[in-house]
Amino acid sequence: MDLRHLFNLKKSAVALISAVLILIAFPKVFSQQAIPVDSIPSTEIKHTAGGEEKESISQTILHHIADSHEWLFWGHDDHKVSLPLPVILVTNNGLVTFLYNKHDKDEHGKTVFIENGLRFVNYHGKFLYASENPNEHGEYIEFDQSNSVVNALPFDISITKNVVSLFISIIILLIVFISVAKAYRIRVGKAPKGLQSVLEPIILFVRDDIARPQLGYRYAAFMPYLLTVFFFVWLNNLMGLIPFFPGGANLTGNIAVTMMLALCTFVLTTINGNKNYWGHVFTPHVPWWLYPLMIPVEIIGLFTKPIALMIRLFANITAGHILILSLISLIFILKNVFVAGIAIPFVIFISVIELVVGFIQAFIFTILSALFIGMAVEEHAEH
Numbered sequence: 001m002d003l004r005h006l007f008n009l010k011k012s013a014v015a016l017i018s019a020v021l022i023l024i025a026f027p028k029v030f031s032q033q034a035i036p037v038d039s040i041p042s043t044e045i046k047h048t049a050g051g052e053e054k055e056s057i058s059q060t061i062l063h064h065i066a067d068s069h070e071w072l073f074w075g076h077d078d079h080k081v082s083l084p085l086p087v088i089l090v091t092n093n094g095l096v097t098f099l100y101n102k103h104d105k106d107e108h109g110k111t112v113f114i115e116n117g118l119r120f121v122n123y124h125g126k127f128l129y130a131s132e133n134p135n136e137h138g139e140y141i142e143f144d145q146s147n148s149v150v151n152a153l154p155f156d157i158s159i160t161k162n163v164v165s166l167f168i169s170i171i172i173l174l175i176v177f178i179s180v181a182k183a184y185r186i187r188v189g190k191a192p193k194g195l196q197s198v199l200e201p202i203i204l205f206v207r208d209d210i211a212r213p214q215l216g217y218r219y220a221a222f223m224p225y226l227l228t229v230f231f232f233v234w235l236n237n238l239m240g241l242i243p244f245f246p247g248g249a250n251l252t253g254n255i256a257v258t259m260m261l262a263l264c265t266f267v268l269t270t271i272n273g274n275k276n277y278w279g280h281v282f283t284p285h286v287p288w289w290l291y292p293l294m295i296p297v298e299i300i301g302l303f304t305k306p307i308a309l310m311i312r313l314f315a316n317i318t319a320g321h322i323l324i325l326s327l328i329s330l331i332f333i334l335k336n337v338f339v340a341g342i343a344i345p346f347v348i349f350i351s352v353i354e355l356v357v358g359f360i361q362a363f364i365f366t367i368l369s370a371l372f373i374g375m376a377v378e379e380h381a382e383h
Contacts, residue, residue: 065250065325067250067254069084069125069158071164071245084099084100084101086099087127088156088158089156089158091154091155094116103122107124107125109122109130109139110134112140123139126156127156128141129151129153131151162254162257165247169239170232176195184196206223210367214371214373215373216374225264226366229261229264229265229365233261233361236251237317239251241351252313253321255310255311263306265369269376274377274379277376277377282295305368305372308368309365312364317361323350324347324354327350
């Protein structure tokens with residue numbers, strides 16, 4: 001089947017895809033703004049009778065699904081094997097850059113280090129300006145009455161684990177689709193072959209079951225965006241299930257990434273909204289005396305749609321990772337090797353389910369994006 005028209009992108013489509021990649025290329029920057037300093041809780045460490053630190057299971061699970069300045073392969077603390085990533089801090093004295101393993105020995109804010117004439121501490125993977133004096137626990141951290149950190153935080157634009165995973169997925173998608181587009185140009189009128197034959201049924205699925213039903217005859221103009229979103233979300237959902245490099249990053253479980261994807265859909269919906277679409281918002285089909293009530297509701301609805309997109313993808317992917325880690329943690333909570341005989345089969349079962357969920361979430365995000373765009377471009381006669 002000839003699908004060359006889907007890959008013969010006009011300048012506007014190229015600009016759109018480029019904007020999507022640029023917007024989601026720096027989730028750390030946006031997550032930095034979304035998470036204020038005072039949201040970093042202090043961590044209470046319980047001690048066993050032998051004096052050894054016992055970290056709570058919940059903290060361990062949250063640590064594994066969170067972003068990181070290093071890519072851990074195996075081990076722990078001084079016996080770990082990892083790939084340190086560059087830390088880039090924007091401070092009052094300019095850029096401060098170093099590899100994470102330079103200052104990863106103490107993550108409890110008890111060791112002050114100096115970079116570019118400024119004093120910093122590493123507090124649970126976040127680099128804060130150090131207090132002048134340590135507190136009663138020996139930490140160069142200050143807390144408010146709600147036990148939250150109040151130390152100033154430099155602007156962090158580091159290349160974290162999620163950012164590296166994002167670039168890996170972008171490179172994979174570019175290689176795959178450039179080769180597929182080339183195959184369509186070369187093999188005109190011929191049966192698909194190789195990677196082209198593998199992806200063509202999926203491309204047709206996005207076109208015939210997502211784009212056309214929601215967008216009608218206008219589907220071709222939005223196919224580049226819908227294909228980009230579908231394969232980006234699906235690929236990163238699958239990569240998040242791979243427990244070793246280059247997988248293991250919880251990219252689509254990062255709300256900063258899902259926020260930017262939802263924002264792309266929101267911007268595309270807004271700029272393509274026609275007279276009929278905005279008429280529904282500002283002159284809804286209700287008696288005029290209901291306008292003071294309905295117009296605010298319609299305006300709020302403009303923003304609840306992308307918020308629902310953002311939270312749905314983030315929550316479902318994060319919940320899957322937490323469930324798998326929780327099942328594994330049962331072995332250590334109950335301290336019984338026989339529990340593994342029950343927990344491990346459940347982990348395998350849930351992992352298989354997550355493979356299906358990864359595809360379903362990509363489908364849902366794409367079809368809802370197409371639905372919202374379709375509502376914006378729908379003509380009055382099409383009701």
